[in-house]
Amino acid sequence: MDEAPRDFGFNTRSVHAGQRPDPYTGASATPIYQTAGFVFEDTESASAYFNLQEYGNVYSRIMNPTVAAFEERLANLEGGAGAVAFASGLAAQAGLFFVLLDPGDRIAVAKALYGGSTAQLNHLARKLQITLDWVDMDDPDGWRRSVTAETKALFAETIANPGGNVLDIELAAAVAHEVGAPLVVDNTFATPYLCRPLEFGADLVIHSATKFLAGNGTTIAGAVVDSGTFDWSNGRFPSIAEPSTAYHGLKFHETFGVYGLLMKLRSETLRDFGAVLAPFNAFLLLLGMESLAVRMDRHVANGLAVAEWLREQPGVGAVRHPALPDSPYRPLVDRYLPLGAGSVFSFDLESGREGGRRFIEALSLWSHLANVGDTKSLVIHPASTTHRQLSDDELAASGVAPGTVRLSVGLEDVDDLVWDLERGLHAARSSAVTA
């Protein structure tokens, strides 16, 4: 060991982190350990694993070597101490808040949030007697006004879905730490290639790995990444710092230090929730992440090209891409997302709800579906799908105009994407004339 350990670059780690050539067979790709259980070496080892005295595979509802390779790769790329994977992004989010919160607690949450997350938090709030304090993340005083002595976490997305609001991570982290609470950031739209929130003071990152991490729209998956630096023994998180009845009085934070929250999340929450990631899905995620940086560069370039083209077109109103030069979020993009702001954004058709419907119907290359972060370009018109039951006034209240369209720009040739959008815009304009 004469050589100093090397600090490898992002691309190298995207390909290799978490995975080692299989010591038994030499397999280069990560084996899919499609097994429910693992045979113990002897009774002493078995009890050491169950007592958490030794790291060992027990049962795939708690840990699995293929899933662990995905967890380590994501943790490495985010700069975290470790990660715990879940069956979906929403499962990861529910698991994390289940660990952090006790009845009566409050969390401060950005109003600009994925609708599925809003619905889940409202549900958790009802069931667990949690109070949600909704925050205008664009207001520099928003976080400070919304936290109280009871606030147990601050939560926002790096790039909000679908509004494209960009989080001032350092500002939110400073407010969080003033009240002794962790900042939790959903980094789905940025991926660790474009932004690593932990480097700016966030304490925990969650992902819907279904999106850009998987990359191909094949896999539902989620994960929690912990920086390992938050002080869970600050008196506010007894469930992590105080003795656990599930493990004979073990104190997770004292015993496992930087890994305390992750050990708790895995060996209690994941174990009891059962929302575990399947080994085959982890394998697909590992394949996707090998090309993360290469794909994100193309996503970013295509997304910006489509946004710039759109705002020159007749019949198009606001184009809400945060990296456009006149976007209100451009200073935050320069600070937190110097390599680009992803490829999911929304724009408004001047022809309203009917125009949106005709726009979608006229497209033949873009896929009309409810996902983002695929290699394929995807489009959805909230007013005729996810928000169909709302009146125009109710739509406006939820931040969506009747003619708002959300795009997730894929890896196709930009000329082809623009060709199809042109056909859609033509149809939308025709509807405006005849309506």
Added chain:
Amino acid sequence: MSEFQDRRTIQEIVLNARTVAIVGLSASELRASHFVGYYLQRHGYRVIPVNPNEEHILGERVYPSLRDVPERIDVVDVFRHPAAVPEIAREAVEAGAGALWLQFGVISQEGARIAQEGGIPVVMDRCLKIEHARLLGRMHWMGFDTGVIVGSRS
């Protein structure tokens, strides 16, 4: 602090040490020191408990202080209050120990200086079990980042 968390120093200690004296090793199975001692024994290290209040821990005879240990010590691993570290560092130097290792939260600049002036390398605010598990063990089975990047079949 980073001068006491040098990755090459950590590697050399973890790979070459055989005998670890654990100062402040608890007899309680629920304490972090016991987790570390149990783990190190499982992975082939000889563990020498140092604790004035116990006689046997983990099947080993306990010594009241480092001065009483009658054999060569490769690593002095400390689970004590930081205020106790300077004296432990002096004892480690007198005993001719190979390294002084201070666990999570055991932070003592004075203790580190005493050990270094005595010619002993120091690691501070790190866990010996975790560093072993990272470099040689199975930490990667639990989704923790080991930092190990390798494409060859070593």
